[in-house]
Amino acid sequence: MKDPRILSEKTTYETFTQEEYMEMKSDLLRPVQTIGKWGKIWIAFLIMVCIAGVVAYYIQETRSKYVTVSLRDYTMWGVYISNFVFFVALSLIGVLMSAVLKLTHFEWYRPLSRIAEIIAVSAIMLAGVSIVAAMGRPDRLHYLFLHGRIQSPIVWDIIVILTYITASLILLFIPLIPSLSTCSNHLHNKPKWQMRMYEFLSLGWEGTPEQWKVLKKCIKILTVLVIPLGVSIHTVTAWLFATTLRSEWDSTNFGAYFVSGAFLLGVAAMIVAVFVFRKAYKLENYLTPMHFDKLGQALVLMSCIYIYFNVNEYLVPAYKMSGLHANHLLSVFIGKDAPLYWSVVFFGMFVPAILPLFKAMRKPVPLTVIAVVVVIAAWFKRYLIVIPGLAHPYMPIQDVPKSWMHYSPSLVEMTIVSATFAAMMLIVTIFSRFFPIISVWEVAEGKLEGKDEIINYK
Amino acid sequence: MKKSYKIIIFALLVAFSKIASAQDYEASLKIDYTTEDSVKYCVVHATSSDTSISGVEVKLYVKRLFSLLPIGDGVSTDEEGNAKFEFPGDIPADLNGKIEVIAKVEDDENYGSAEVHSESNWCVPRKQVAELERSLSGSRENAPIYFIVVSNLLLFGIWGTIIYVVLQLFKIRKTSKHLAKHK
Numbered sequence A: 001m002k003d004p005r006i007l008s009e010k011t012t013y014e015t016f017t018q019e020e021y022m023e024m025k026s027d028l029l030r031p032v033q034t035i036g037k038w039g040k041i042w043i044a045f046l047i048m049v050c051i052a053g054v055v056a057y058y059i060q061e062t063r064s065k066y067v068t069v070s071l072r073d074y075t076m077w078g079v080y081i082s083n084f085v086f087f088v089a090l091s092l093i094g095v096l097m098s099a100v101l102k103l104t105h106f107e108w109y110r111p112l113s114r115i116a117e118i119i120a121v122s123a124i125m126l127a128g129v130s131i132v133a134a135m136g137r138p139d140r141l142h143y144l145f146l147h148g149r150i151q152s153p154i155v156w157d158i159i160v161i162l163t164y165i166t167a168s169l170i171l172l173f174i175p176l177i178p179s180l181s182t183c184s185n186h187l188h189n190k191p192k193w194q195m196r197m198y199e200f201l202s203l204g205w206e207g208t209p210e211q212w213k214v215l216k217k218c219i220k221i222l223t224v225l226v227i228p229l230g231v232s233i234h235t236v237t238a239w240l241f242a243t244t245l246r247s248e249w250d251s252t253n254f255g256a257y258f259v260s261g262a263f264l265l266g267v268a269a270m271i272v273a274v275f276v277f278r279k280a281y282k283l284e285n286y287l288t289p290m291h292f293d294k295l296g297q298a299l300v301l302m303s304c305i306y307i308y309f310n311v312n313e314y315l316v317p318a319y320k321m322s323g324l325h326a327n328h329l330l331s332v333f334i335g336k337d338a339p340l341y342w343s344v345v346f347f348g349m350f351v352p353a354i355l356p357l358f359k360a361m362r363k364p365v366p367l368t369v370i371a372v373v374v375v376i377a378a379w380f381k382r383y384l385i386v387i388p389g390l391a392h393p394y395m396p397i398q399d400v401p402k403s404w405m406h407y408s409p410s411l412v413e414m415t416i417v418s419a420t421f422a423a424m425m426l427i428v429t430i431f432s433r434f435f436p437i438i439s440v441w442e443v444a445e446g447k448l449e450g451k452d453e454i455i456n457y458k
Numbered sequence B: 001m002k003k004s005y006k007i008i009i010f011a012l013l014v015a016f017s018k019i020a021s022a023q024d025y026e027a028s029l030k031i032d033y034t035t036e037d038s039v040k041y042c043v044v045h046a047t048s049s050d051t052s053i054s055g056v057e058v059k060l061y062v063k064r065l066f067s068l069l070p071i072g073d074g075v076s077t078d079e080e081g082n083a084k085f086e087f088p089g090d091i092p093a094d095l096n097g098k099i100e101v102i103a104k105v106e107d108d109e110n111y112g113s114a115e116v117h118s119e120s121n122w123c124v125p126r127k128q129v130a131e132l133e134r135s136l137s138g139s140r141e142n143a144p145i146y147f148i149v150v151s152n153l154l155l156f157g158i159w160g161t162i163i164y165v166v167l168q169l170f171k172i173r174k175t176s177k178h179l180a181k182h183k
Helices: A004-012 A018-033 A037-062 A079-091 A093-103 A113-134 A143-147 A153-173 A176-186 A192-201 A209-242 A254-280 A289-320 A323-333 A338-357 A364-386 A411-434 A440-448 B002-024 B145-182
Strands: B028-036 B039-048 B057-063 B068-070 B082-086 B099-108 B112-120
Touching (some): A018 A440, A079 A364, A079 A411, A093 A113, A093 A254, A113 A153, A176 A440, A209 B145, A289 A323, A289 A364, A338 A364, B028 B112, B039 B057, B039 B112
Antiparallel strands (some): B057 B068
16 A cells, blocks of 8 residues: 555646656665665775774874874874864855855755755764864863853854754755655665654655745755854854964964865865766766856856965965064975975865866866865865964974974874764765765756756756 | 191091081071061061071062062071061962961071971952953953853854754644644
């Protein structure tokens, strides 16, 4: 006997070509229905890297941190903090690729929104993990809540991260409700617990006009809310630096500088994710060359904005070359950090600002190559923001140990950082194996309303 | 040669007798507090075998968290065995609300070393935390009022909206049950 909800669901789409709709459903549910050999190998690989990270963290916490990590009195914030900044930046992908496009009626957001939201949720979770890894005394984490001062940017950061995780999770969940009902009705040969999970999480979704009204209203409220939240989270992260008494971070430009960098990273990460999902899950009909073309254009725009903020951030202090700030600037312009700095400027800003101007470069493969380069450069950009300046403290010490002067992350640190990346990708992969990574109803709704821009180039 | 031996032996005897004589006398100190014309004085009285001793240099300190704070330079005791120090009135109190005054005789050739500790109320009381000014750099309890109000308004506004959205979701569930009842 057929579930009555299937019938009611069908009537919801009575104006839609049934055949097309069913085909779309089966296309988008395919990755959930079956996991191939390579999919399993990929998941196993990610789990192994995560386990290596857990072991490395155990070693870090049980042995002397002076031996296991390279952090010293000068460079007290190392690769964990730069990784944290990277993940926070990445989490803004949800704001740009889902919320902003949705509110500004760029209809091509529809197949992308869920990909962006799950990346945002996983990135912000791993940002939290990176912070805990960086803590000298993680057992005192709860002191932040017990003794934290509301005036402290660290407390603002904790508050805004928790709020953003909550809002992003709900924003991920709400548009998923009709999809959960679809999963419950159309998936077969799945374990009972999985089907029960769909049933439970779909909140008894029947697709009635009243339910649609509530759903749309909730999505709209959260979409509006998540934009200032996302901007706040990265601005507060920037303030963690800007309010610290270090010459190289003395900047009124830092919040906007961080947010613009995050938007560039978000677009680049989106291109990579779209390419991977398109190929791995055979979603070429939904993630089309048009999306790459639009994302390529967005990449150029975001690069230009980021270059503008970088000019502000580096050119004005370089003109003045004052005091201790000069040490840092000379170190990155012509000193030992110069090769990394200029590589980041070239690959992380000028390449994405210029190459996608050519239409041929906005095709899926070349654009993805550019995007991968941008993502790597973005990670090193955060490294350059956090680490080199710390080698020039306000109060230099005589006869300082050599290990204080230079920082290069230890094996333990790099293993933990690798594990955070693996964990982020694992969350996204597992999610896409349990839930449709493209929102069936959102794509269908767009097509229903004649918004061909969703998947076709116009 | 013999003469030089004699000189060395004589010198050793003199030195030994000096040491022996230093160990023979022990000084004891006592601190008194007086106020003259609203100026506070700390008087250290030095005695040895109940006899006042003069010409002994006394130093006065106040104990702070990590080390001793010297109060002026050292003062030699007069004929009555008193060393008088003008005491500052602006020393902050310690955790107990008082200060610990320490008088010392250090390596005197006749009396060796001696010290005495005394507790005094001549200090500026510690400000209670609540009395401190509210500021951004203040403690948890002293956050500026405007800051507390604005941050709480933001927090309640945002979390209120999130809670409202979650409550709306229950509506979806409720309407579903409602339909089920009518089927």
